[in-house]
Amino acid sequence: MSDEYEHKLEAKSDYAGDASSVSTPDIDAVPDAELPDQELYHSHSWWTTYVFSQDAKYIGIQYALTAIGTGLLGLVLSWLMRIQLAWPGLGWLEPSSYYQFVTMHGMIMVVYLLTALFLGGFGNLLIPLMCGARDMAFPYVNMLSYWAFVVAVVVLLASFFVPGGPTGAGWTLYPPQAITAGTPGYNGGIILMLISLILFVAGFTMGGLNYIITVLQLRARGMTLMRLPLTIWGIFTATVLAMFAFPALLVGCLMMTLDSLLGTSFFMPAMVSLGETLTHEGGSPILFQHLFWFFGHPEVYIVALPAFGIVSDLLSVHSRKTIFGYRMMVWAIVGIGALSFFVWAHHMYVSGMNPWFGFFFATTTLIIAVPTAIKVYNWILTLWRGNIVLSLPMLFSLGFIVTFLNGGLTGLFLGNVTVDVPLSDTYFVVAHFHMVMGIAPILVVFGAIYHWYPLVTGRMMNETLGKIHFWITFIGSYAIYFPMHYQGFVGVPRRYYEIYDSPYIDVSTLLLNKFITIAVLIVGAAQLLFLYNLFASARLGKKAEKNPWKANSLEWQTPQMPPEHGNWGKEPPKVYRWPYDFSVPGAKEDYIPQNQPPSEIIGAKVEKT
């Protein structure tokens, strides 16, 4: 529209014109490879192929299935506690079990499902393929990373079977309550939780170094950083964040373990516990909160950035349109990532830290809204004048936009320190974070699974089942969390086993609890439909053609689909452009894959990328 744009177009057509007049293979030139082709480990036995696999694609699937399996437990736990909240008269759960389920549900969903699925699952599957590499930089370490994750999950689940049961300290594990009597699982469960987290961090570090080094070092010839799909930018930035954030969690866990087992006082002040004075002295509970949220806030973006990246690609492919403002999108991802380390204490406005910090953290928090808003604008401007295919991935992406928009805007309430005072620790917070980092990323996960399923299995998932799954999940979860904000306005506090009929709480608020629970049960049950589709389609699904969505990125351009070990056959691909050349004027097809040389698309008025 702008003059600048017209000007650019002119320059572009000059470039294209030159090319057509000369038409030598020169225009296909890409710089020489800086590294020799990767040598891979080839498995010899069933064990090394299917169990201790070193193929990133396979490890990705292992990660994804383990994470989804653990997530199912988290889902069932949410059913159990919602039933308790809706019908407190049944005496369905003990208070202690209620708190244990709340804790395990939260930790499982945030760490063991979402983090593991986005980075371990999609990261492993997509990084080598989208970068044009044969595998991760360190396949053996990659395998270790997965198995450390498995051990972490086993230790976590073992805590259900120790005396006292799993910890019921809330997923934030705040001391002193996490390790003092009065909280369920204060001596057995909490220790296993801490050990499990330590193992997770160790395993994740092995994987994370792999993702970072692979993206930086093993990209195909011609694949510059500014030609990477946004999926990779999202996963890459999230991994960098994780490398900085997880150490804070790690030391927090170690220090709390010492406090609990050896009687140190990192987080433990002099205090009384159920009538007895403890021997601890001089520690600071708020120190733990700083460490936890220094990890915990970037953690939100560790989940969100891969979702941002993936949804950008899904929107672009399925609306047959260039992602709008690619460079702005990249800088927004990087900017959000950097800023996310300066906002952690907005979780602590009323924690008892020096209240003057509120000014600083409210300001940084609202600043982060700007790059986030830019991302939303660019998604919807990608739809504008697109050619929108309402495929399953597109449906879930649209669901994501609505959900994320809602959850993002309520973040402006909570981030603004004054507004946070009445709303913090109420159901408003619960509704906000489920909307923004529960439902929104999960919708992207579903979209991504429907999108990349043919790449993994060579078959398509069932569209009808998928649509039923979409509508129930999208409308259902909106029906769960939208009204829940208003419970927060009433002032219903979170982490209450039972609200009783408090004088300020209307009967209708209790009725709303029943409505929400029924929606939870329905939405949860709809996920069984998805699981059936997931497993049955591997056998029964329609055979997928090669590159079924007509996408440009490299993962669809492998010689075989699904790609074989080593991905690229004899020669790794050469990259000539970014992955968003859709509907280029003058081109024959409405897409130009990244590895299609310019000499094959002469006449297409493509912008230089």
Place this chain on the structure above:
Amino acid sequence: MIVALSIFLITIGSVAFHFWSPWWWTEVASNWGNMDDTILLTFWITGAVFIAICFFVAYCVWKYSYKKDRRAEYKPEDKKLESRLTWATAIGVAALLAPGLVVWNQYVTVPKDAYKVEVFAYQWGWKYRLPGEDNILGKTDIKYINDENPFGLILEDPNGKDDLLVDAQELHVLKDRPVKFELRTIDVLHNFYVPQFRGKMDMVPGIVTYYWLTPTRVGDFEVLCAEYCGTGHYAMRGRVIVDEEKEYKKWEAKQITFEKMLAKNRKNDNLQLVKKDK
């Protein structure tokens, strides 16, 4: 079509729910009505953005749904549009932030004429302590807490002698007088929360936190613990009653000073000793 319509209806439904659902905040009973105003301002700004973006998405889905013979527009960037949107967002965000920070400044600045009340939290209940005639709360240390000295007052501190000890779940406060709650816990984290007062602050063992407010209407309000504190968290309720001066004085007169309580305990001890001698 169905998709566009659904997004449209979800937007309309959300707005309708906002205005016509019965769930809204309780009538405010303190000076923090301006927190409600900040929330309302946030609602207007974010609500407008929500509606605009949802409608835009619905329109796009309806207008640009797939047609085989049509091509999408090829337009990777539009610097002018992008920078306009960025600035508009920045201004909107600043409009939200500025009033928020002003109110926060009031929240953390305690007026000089506020009188003090110590809120004392334990697993799982509340006690209160008033400074007495000297208007100074005596120093405490948890190692002195025992049956005779449930608040752990330091005996050597003369300021503590006239402190009024309220060993009950119920507190009275004065209408229209700013009160500073000094928040103390002897065990784990808690949070002193009265929904109608809007204020909130965690209580942390080892330090004394605070917030202040001016009650604005007479009434009987429920106190809840708003920071998870163990199995009994949900049952940690208390009451705050806002009184006019006259009723407040009546209640205050019934409370016992630390000095008197010690004397009473000693008398009890002596009685017990006498009993034992027999």
